[in-house]
Structure formats: C-alpha cells, structure tokens
Amino acid sequence: MIRITVTSVFVDDQRKALDFYTDVLGFVVKNDIPLGGDDRWLTVVSPAAPDGVELLLEPSGHPAVGPYKAALVEDGIPATSFGVDDVQAEFERLTALGVRFVQPPTDMGPVIVAVLDDTCGNLIQLAQMTA
Amino acid sequence: MTREGLVNRQPLTGKWLLAYTGRMAADVFKAIADATRRAILDELQERDGQSLFELCTRLTMRHGLGSTRQAVSQHLEVLEEAGLVTVRREGRYKFHHLDTGPLRQIATRWPVPDEGESP
Known part of the structure; x- marks a missing residue:
C-alpha cells in the first residue's frame, strides 16, 4: 500500500x-x-x-523555484490546500493576526474556499467541504 | 485616434459618440456576445478584483464552464480590449476589475425611457 x-x-x-x-x-x-x-x-x-x-x-x-512561485502567485494559484472546519472563522482569526487574504471565503458549491499569502512566497488555499 | 485623444477633444456625447467610437462599440458588443465572457462579468460584479485562479474556479464550480486557464485568459484579453475589465498589479499579485463604463454608450445610443413614461 x-x-x-x-x-x-x-x-x-x-x-x-x-x-x-x-x-x-x-x-x-x-x-x-x-x-x-x-x-x-x-x-x-x-x-x-x-x-x-x-x-x-x-x-x-534552486534557481527554478523563484520563477515557478512568482508565476503561480501572479495568477493566484495556491501552492497547496489545507482543510479547515470553518473557513469563515479561520479567515477572521487569521485576518486579525495580520494575514493577507487574496480571496475571502467563497462558496463554490461543495466547498468553501479562501486563499491567503503565507509570507514565504506562496498562496495557500483553505478549504471546508460542505457537501 | 486614441480614446484618450477623443476624450480630450470633445465630450463623448450625441453624434460624436456614434461617429467616432464605432470601433470601440464594436469591441464592446463582441466582448459581451460570448456567454463565458458574460459569466466573467457576472462574477466580477459579485466580487471585484479577482485573480485568474479565482475566476477559473468560479466559472468551473458555479457555471459548469470547463474552460482552460488559457481560454479564460484569452476571454479576459477580449474584455480588456473592450475596456470592460482592467488589470491591476499589486506587488506580486494580479487582479481583474470590472469597469461597466463602456456599456454606457449602449444606453446613450438607444436610450431607455424611464418606467411609466409613455413613448
């Protein structure tokens, strides 16, 4: 396995x-x-x-990493996604800590997502499954 | 003549608008003739200032439009040429904004009477 x-x-x-x-x-x-x-x-x-x-x-x-990350961030593409129980609650908690969100919690049907900046060159998606 | 040139010379009203902004109007009509582009405008109307990724996600999840990122990018270029979408760079991010201004020329050309006003 x-x-x-x-x-x-x-x-x-x-x-x-x-x-x-x-x-x-x-x-x-x-x-x-x-x-x-x-x-x-x-x-x-x-x-x-x-x-x-x-x-x-x-x-x-590695020299390839910089351009790779820059291109993803420019188009708003998250490097990875983490699961949370409540995206809205995390959005409020993290915003209060000064975290920059490029996408606030958005209902996408089976999932609510938000996208934040990890301050280390990546966008990270938070996802809450609703279905 | 550039759009800026026109604006500086004469207010865009009445016959001036019709005579000199034909191409601009054509761009707008072409831009909104496509269902995917109208969906993009709808989503920007709901939340202005979106990344390409957010727009792609919304089109897929909410409209069942399985357009590739490249296709959405091309739709955005058409909307940009028509002046309906502007791109704002902020640091490393790139956001798309809605500008409904160019649609005004439609109502100027074919005015809509106020409701209750008989022709």
Missing part, C-alpha cells in the same frame, strides 16, 4: 516559514534536522493528526 507521508511547499526563508506555519497557522513541528549550510529538513504536522501527513517547508534555493 502506498501512502502520502510528506508533501512540501517551497518557502523563501525557513525560519520565517516556521514562525508562520506554527505561530500563525497553528501547525506543530515534527522534524527539524540540519542538512548542512542553512538548510533544514523542517516538517510540520496538524495538532489534530500528529502522525499524519507531514508538510515539508522546503528551501527555495
């Missing part, structure tokens, strides 16, 4: 990303292993699923 154990987003700055993904979004650190140089194998998990899928906050050092 194959399973998804790690998925990743490229972050401009791992230190800054750690603060945003833990202090602001609410994830917790799972692994933080130095890789040489300033790079770390830095993963976070949801407190609701500490043994669930890990999100790797991956360094953006």
Whole structure:
C-alpha cells in the first residue's frame, strides 16, 4: 500500500516559514534536522493528526523555484490546500493576526474556499467541504 | 485616434459618440456576445478584483464552464480590449476589475425611457 507521508511547499526563508506555519497557522513541528549550510529538513504536522501527513517547508534555493512561485502567485494559484472546519472563522482569526487574504471565503458549491499569502512566497488555499 | 485623444477633444456625447467610437462599440458588443465572457462579468460584479485562479474556479464550480486557464485568459484579453475589465498589479499579485463604463454608450445610443413614461 502506498501512502502520502510528506508533501512540501517551497518557502523563501525557513525560519520565517516556521514562525508562520506554527505561530500563525497553528501547525506543530515534527522534524527539524540540519542538512548542512542553512538548510533544514523542517516538517510540520496538524495538532489534530500528529502522525499524519507531514508538510515539508522546503528551501527555495534552486534557481527554478523563484520563477515557478512568482508565476503561480501572479495568477493566484495556491501552492497547496489545507482543510479547515470553518473557513469563515479561520479567515477572521487569521485576518486579525495580520494575514493577507487574496480571496475571502467563497462558496463554490461543495466547498468553501479562501486563499491567503503565507509570507514565504506562496498562496495557500483553505478549504471546508460542505457537501 | 486614441480614446484618450477623443476624450480630450470633445465630450463623448450625441453624434460624436456614434461617429467616432464605432470601433470601440464594436469591441464592446463582441466582448459581451460570448456567454463565458458574460459569466466573467457576472462574477466580477459579485466580487471585484479577482485573480485568474479565482475566476477559473468560479466559472468551473458555479457555471459548469470547463474552460482552460488559457481560454479564460484569452476571454479576459477580449474584455480588456473592450475596456470592460482592467488589470491591476499589486506587488506580486494580479487582479481583474470590472469597469461597466463602456456599456454606457449602449444606453446613450438607444436610450431607455424611464418606467411609466409613455413613448
């Protein structure tokens, strides 16, 4: 059986990303292993699923990463999507913390979505399944 | 002559509008002749200032329009040429805004009587 154990987003700055993904979004650190140089194998998990899928906050050092991220952000395309119970509540909580949303909660039928800026070069979608 | 040139020379009213903005009007009519483009305008009317991604999602989820991102991009270009959509760059983001101004020429050309007013 194959399973998804790690998925990743490229972050401009791992230190800054750690603060945003833990202090602001609410994830917790799972692994933080130095890789040489300033790079770390830095993963976070949801407190609701500490043994669930890990999100790797991956360094953006490769020259292809910058243009890739810039092109996605320009067209508003999220790097990944996280599930929440209540998009509106998260929108209000995160906005109060200074998070910039490029798309407020929007009812798309079976799902309500919103898109925020992770301050590390990515847009992130929050999704609440309603169906 | 550019649209700006016209505006500077003479107010766009009456026969001036008809005689000199024919191409502009044609662009507007062409732009709104397509159902997908009208849906784009509807969605921008509901929430102004959307990314390409948000527009694509709305067209797919709310209108059942499975247009590719490239197709939606091309529709937006047509709307932009007609002056019905403007693009605003803000930092790394790009947002699309609705401008219904060009539609005014339709009511100027074919005025609609007020309700209750007999012809």
